[in-house]
Amino acid sequence: MTVILDASALLAYLRQEPGAEVVDGMLGDSVMASVNWAEVVQKSISVGVDVQRMLEDLQALGMKVEPFLPEDGDMAGRLWAPTRQLGLSLGDRACLSLGLRLGLTVLTCDRAWAQLPLDVVIQLLR
Numbered sequence: 001m002t003v004i005l006d007a008s009a010l011l012a013y014l015r016q017e018p019g020a021e022v023v024d025g026m027l028g029d030s031v032m033a034s035v036n037w038a039e040v041v042q043k044s045i046s047v048g049v050d051v052q053r054m055l056e057d058l059q060a061l062g063m064k065v066e067p068f069l070p071e072d073g074d075m076a077g078r079l080w081a082p083t084r085q086l087g088l089s090l091g092d093r094a095c096l097s098l099g100l101r102l103g104l105t106v107l108t109c110d111r112a113w114a115q116l117p118l119d120v121v122i123q124l125l126r
Helices: 007-014 020-029 034-046 054-060 070-078 080-086 090-102 111-115
Strands: 003-005 030-033 064-066 105-108 122-124
Touching: 003 007, 003 020, 003 090, 007 020, 007 034, 007 105, 020 030, 020 105, 030 034, 030 090, 034 054, 034 064, 034 090, 054 064, 070 080, 070 090, 080 090, 080 111, 090 105, 111 122
Parallel strands: 003 030, 003 105, 030 064, 105 122
Antiparallel strands: none
């Protein structure tokens, strides 16, 4: 089953946090929005990780990075109103917009997403 990885899920895997083993089992059939990939790179750099080959290494394990399309941008913008009370960031909404476009389950560590009134399946990592 292909899943959409939220940045929080991939970061849990990279940092070997609780739930890393779940991501490890799904990594070979996963997709991440390019906006969320940018977030993973930024957060990794901020803690001193050498990101030089990180994308290539993850792609070798099967993860794909999906371009952020204009329709994703439109959906992410429209998701602001129904998600603003939960404080979702642009990156969060980018991830959800990809899940909605591709009709795939979204894997995240963000428990607030379980409360979202959206037509997308949310799987909590922990």
